[in-house]
Amino acid sequence: MTTFYTKWGAMLVAMSILSILTYNHYQQDLATLSPQHILESPPAEEVRLLGMVRGGTLRGDLEAGDAQFDVVEEETSLPVKYHGPPPENLRELKTLVLIGTWNPTAKVFEARDIGLVTNYGFVMGAYLIGLLPLVLIVFSMSRKVSLLYTEIKESTVYQPE
Amino acid sequence: MIHKAIRRIQRLKGWFGGGAALCIFAGLYLGLIDSPPDYYQGEVVRIMYVHVPLAHTALFAYTVLFGGSVWYLWKRDPIVDNMCHACAALSAIFTALALATGMIWGKPTWNTWWTWDARLTSFIVLLLILIGYLMLRTFIDDPEKEARYAAVLAILGFVDLPIIHFSVEWWRTLHQPQSFSIRGVSISSGLLVPLFCMSVGMSLLFSYMLMVRTQLLYLTHLLHAKKGRLLSQFHLSKADS
Amino acid sequence: MAFLKVVQWIVWKDLVTEIRSRETISSMVFFALIVILIFSFSFSMNQQAAQEVIAGIIWVAFAFTGIIGLGKSFSSELQNDCLESLQMVPAPKGAIFLGKVTANFAFIFVVEILLFPMFVIFFNLDVIEEIPILLLIFFLATIGLSAVGTLFSALTVQIRAREVMLPILLLPLVVPVMIAAVEATKGALHGDPFSLYRQWVELLSIFDVVFTVVSFWLFEFVMDS
Numbered sequence: 001m002t003t004f005y006t007k008w009g010a011m012l013v014a015m016s017i018l019s020i021l022t023y024n025h026y027q028q029d030l031a032t033l034s035p036q037h038i039l040e041s042p043p044a045e046e047v048r049l050l051g052m053v054r055g056g057t058l059r060g061d062l063e064a065g066d067a068q069f070d071v072v073e074e075e076t077s078l079p080v081k082y083h084g085p086p087p088e089n090l091r092e093l094k095t096l097v098l099i100g101t102w103n104p105t106a107k108v109f110e111a112r113d114i115g116l117v118t119n120y121g122f123v124m125g126a127y128l129i130g131l132l133p134l135v136l137i138v139f140s141m142s143r144k145v146s147l148l149y150t151e152i153k154e155s156t157v158y159q160p161e
Numbered sequence: 162m163i164h165k166a167i168r169r170i171q172r173l174k175g176w177f178g179g180g181a182a183l184c185i186f187a188g189l190y191l192g193l194i195d196s197p198p199d200y201y202q203g204e205v206v207r208i209m210y211v212h213v214p215l216a217h218t219a220l221f222a223y224t225v226l227f228g229g230s231v232w233y234l235w236k237r238d239p240i241v242d243n244m245c246h247a248c249a250a251l252s253a254i255f256t257a258l259a260l261a262t263g264m265i266w267g268k269p270t271w272n273t274w275w276t277w278d279a280r281l282t283s284f285i286v287l288l289l290i291l292i293g294y295l296m297l298r299t300f301i302d303d304p305e306k307e308a309r310y311a312a313v314l315a316i317l318g319f320v321d322l323p324i325i326h327f328s329v330e331w332w333r334t335l336h337q338p339q340s341f342s343i344r345g346v347s348i349s350s351g352l353l354v355p356l357f358c359m360s361v362g363m364s365l366l367f368s369y370m371l372m373v374r375t376q377l378l379y380l381t382h383l384l385h386a387k388k389g390r391l392l393s394q395f396h397l398s399k400a401d402s
Numbered sequence: 403m404a405f406l407k408v409v410q411w412i413v414w415k416d417l418v419t420e421i422r423s424r425e426t427i428s429s430m431v432f433f434a435l436i437v438i439l440i441f442s443f444s445f446s447m448n449q450q451a452a453q454e455v456i457a458g459i460i461w462v463a464f465a466f467t468g469i470i471g472l473g474k475s476f477s478s479e480l481q482n483d484c485l486e487s488l489q490m491v492p493a494p495k496g497a498i499f500l501g502k503v504t505a506n507f508a509f510i511f512v513v514e515i516l517l518f519p520m521f522v523i524f525f526n527l528d529v530i531e532e533i534p535i536l537l538l539i540f541f542l543a544t545i546g547l548s549a550v551g552t553l554f555s556a557l558t559v560q561i562r563a564r565e566v567m568l569p570i571l572l573l574p575l576v577v578p579v580m581i582a583a584v585e586a587t588k589g590a591l592h593g594d595p596f597s598l599y600r601q602w603v604e605l606l607s608i609f610d611v612v613f614t615v616v617s618f619w620l621f622e623f624v625m626d627s
Contacts, residue, residue, distance in 0.1 A: 011182065018189055025194045123207050126265040130211035130258055134366065137254065141373045148380040152163075158389025234623055289574040296570065300562040310557050313620045314571065317550070320616050321575050324609055328578035331601060332585065 004146045008139060015135075026120065032097055035071055035078035038109065042102045049098045049109060051078065058092050071098065071109070082111045090114065166240050167379050170372045177369040184362030188214075192355035205269045210355050212262040214363040216284070219259050222252035222367055223287065227319035230312035240379065242308040245315065246298060247374035251367060253291040260284050279330040286325050290318040408493040412501025413508075416475070420509065426474050430467045430513045435520065437463040442524060452525050457587040460521055461580055464540075465547070467517075468510045469569050472551035475506050476559040485559070489625055499552065499621040503614070506548040514540050532590045539590065542606040543583040546613060550575055553617040556624050582606045 032050035033043070051071035060067035060082070067082040067090060080098060082090075090096070100111035192210035229245040232238070263281055264274050275281070294314050301307040385391050420426055441459045445451070479485045488498055518536070522529060529536065551572055558567045582602040589599030 014182075014186060018186060021190070022193045122205060122265055122269050126208040126262045127211055129265065130215055130262045133254070133258060134370075138366070138370055138373070141370065141377055145373055145376050145380065148377070148384060152380060152384055152387065155384070155387055157387055160389070286574050286577050289570075293567075293571045293574065297561070297567065300567065301560075302562075306560070309623050309626070310561075313553075313557065313623050316620060317553070317575060317613075317616060320612065321578070324578045324605075324612070328581045328605055331605075332581050335585070 001146055001150070004142065008142075034073050034076070036073065036076040038078060038102055039076060042104055044101075046099065046101050048115060049078070049080075049100070049111070050095070051098075052095045053090070053092050055092045058090070062086060062090065078109055079107070080109045080111055082114075084112045084114070087114050163383070164240060164379065167376055170376055174369055174372040174376075177365055177372065181362055181365035181369050184358055184365055188355050188358035188362050191358055196352060196355050205266070206352070208262060208266040209352075210359050212259060212266050213356060214359040215255055215259040215262060216280070217360050218363040218367045219252060219255040219284070219287070221364055222248060222255055222371075223291075223319060223322065225371070226252055226315050230315035230319075233308060233312045234316075239308070240375070242312075243378045243382075244371065244375045245308075245311065247371055247378055249291055249294050249298070249311075249315070251370050251374060253288060253295065255367065256284055256288045256291060260288065277333060279326070279333045282329045282333070283322075283326045286329075287318075287322065290314075290321075294318070404493045405497045408491060408497035409501040409504070412498060413504045416502070416505035417508065419478075426471055427509055427513060430471050430509070431516055433470055434463050434467040434513060434517050437466060438517075438520060438524060453591070456521070456525050456527065457584045457591060460518075460587060461543075461584050463517070464510070464514055464543075465573070465576075465580065466569075467513055468544070468547050468551065469572065471509045471513070472506055472548070472555045472572075473565060473568050475502060475552065476555045477564065480559065495622045495625040496618045498625065499556075499618055502552045502556075503545075503548050506552055507544055510544050510548060511540065514544065527591060529591060532593065535590050535596065536587065539583060539586045539603065539606070542603065542610055543579050545610045546579040546606060547576055549610065549614045549617050553621055553624065556621065578605060578609050582609070 032048045035049065035051050038047070038049060049071060051073040054070040054072040054077060057070040058067065059069070063086055065082075065084055065086045067087065069080055069082070069092075070077045071080050072078070080100075082098070082100075097115035098109065098111035099113045099115055100109055103110050188210065192207055196207075226245060226248045229241055229248060233241045233245060260281065263284070267276060267278075267281075268274055294311060297314060298307055298311050301310060382391075438459070441463070445455060445459075476485070479488060489495075491498065518540075521527065551568075554568055554572045558564045558571065561567060582605040586599045586602040586606070589602070
């Protein structure tokens with residue numbers, strides 16, 4: 001039985017390493033800033049801004065890839081100047097993620113690309129539901145088989161009295 | 162005392178288990194960390210690395226069930242019957258998981274939990290056939306009859322499967338616009354490698370689980386026999402006198 | 403020639419039993435009538451909506467009625483050890499299968515013929531020109547249902563929860579028959595040209611051929627005692 005538990009302990013360690021690696025990989029995608037954060041502590045490097053396009057503020061030449069609008073989240077509003085690839089799904093009242101830098105002199109966020117607002121809950125849920133039952137079932141079946149082997153070896157044939 | 166086929170399985174299963182673990186870890190690493198997100202669906206396409214291998218493995222499992230049933234009807238080997246029973250339970254699990262992950266993939270891409278898509282519908286019918294098989298196994302008492310009838314059911318179900326798939330697919334193309342029938346994944350080579358890895362890994366995992374479960378069923382029967390639980394009251398009373 | 407003789411004998415036996423007692427067909431007809439009534443109450447619909455769902459209602463009624471008839475075909479053999487005597491007949495078991503399939507097919511088809519005028523009356527269908535093609539669809543679908551259903555009836559008659567297991571095992575396997583029959587009936591009732599729903603009739607024929615052959619071959623394993 002001890003070799004059994006050692007093998008499964010190694011599996012558990014490998015699974016934890018994989019989950020930590022995955023979490024680290026996606027950490028940077030999860031880190032988005034709100035307009036309030038950018039106004040209060042303006043970052044110097046390129047960041048991701050998450051907010052909603054305020055209604056009535058979208059203007060510019062969308063086919064050429066230029067747009068100006070305001071991004072708002074809970075009362076705080078931030079002007080954005082977008083210059084990048086022509087956006088397919090840029091409309092008012094849409095929540096999106098903008099990748100760009102904050103320009104302190106012009107007091108405007110210069111965005112160079114639009115990212116997708118990914119809902120990682122679905123991906124994580126799918127992987128958990130898809131893989132966790134299998135792991136649990138394999139573990140319990142293997143354990144039962146090991147136990148049965150020892151029990152068969154130890155038990156004696158039934159003798160009616 | 163243990164049947165030599167079971168002893169052979171005991172020696173072989175380690176390889177399958179190790180191979181399965183290796184392939185699945187590699188596939189997960191490649192799929193989650195190394196591969197790029199899809200252009201249209203973004204990160205959600207990574208669910209494909211779990212759903213499609215599960216679906217392929219479920220169909221592979223059903224093929225194994227069919228092969229085992231034909232083998233049983235030809236040779237009447239009770240170990241093969243154990244294997245069929247094990248295979249059906251595992252097949253049902255893989256089908257149910259494929260359906261669940263398919264539904265979770267459907268919500269962000271099509272914004273519905275369920276749609277009468279050709280593949281999802283034929284998988285539900287497959288799940289029903291498998292559940293019927295397991296119920297049939299439970300409701301028959303005589304083990305020889307149980308094995309025979311279950312084999313007949315498995316063979317019929319397998320022959321029916323392509324017909325079901327085509328009829329459902331024709332039915333869906335009639336009633337739904339074409340945009341739903343393809344998942345909209347632009348298959349680039351970056352996406353294929355993790356998919357292949359996970360598919361192979363899932364099939365190896367299924368083979369490993371099949372071996373373990375066949376052993377489980379066989380050993381349970383053996384233990385019952387050794388402990389005298391398979392003797393009927395008639396034998397016990399005869400032994401007294 | 404023992405093969406054909408056995409087939410004839412079984413068909414004759416079932417038909418004569420039925421003509422004398424009339425219990426199977428009458429219970430099937432009344433059950434189907436009740437199903438039609440319940441559907442009329444549950445879908446309170448106007449003429450337009452009725453045309454959409456009527457094909458589905460027809461085939462749901464026929465499927466459940468067929469299951470009743472199929473269940474009875476082998477459970478009536480349980481009394482007086484008739485099942486064991488069937489197993490001892492010195493002819494290939496496929497002959498018994500063909501005999502039973504023909505008898506079941508006859509019963510279900512008669513019920514369908516009796517019931518279709520009720521559908522026409524209750525739902526105001528206008529189908530005089532379509533009668534031949536509808537008969538063809540009913541014929542093909544009923545063959546499919548009876549072939550697989552007879553096999554499962556023989557299989558489930560000897561197990562515990564027999565009345566429940568027959569529909570559970572049968573219905574997933576006849577899903578293609580249901581889909582094809584409903585689509586073909588829908589096309590015929592709409593008055594569409596035949597080329598539009600021709601694929602469904604072809605599917606029904608393929609299903610019938612494949613499944614009669616496979617069930618014929620598998621019946622021997624079910625009837626071994």
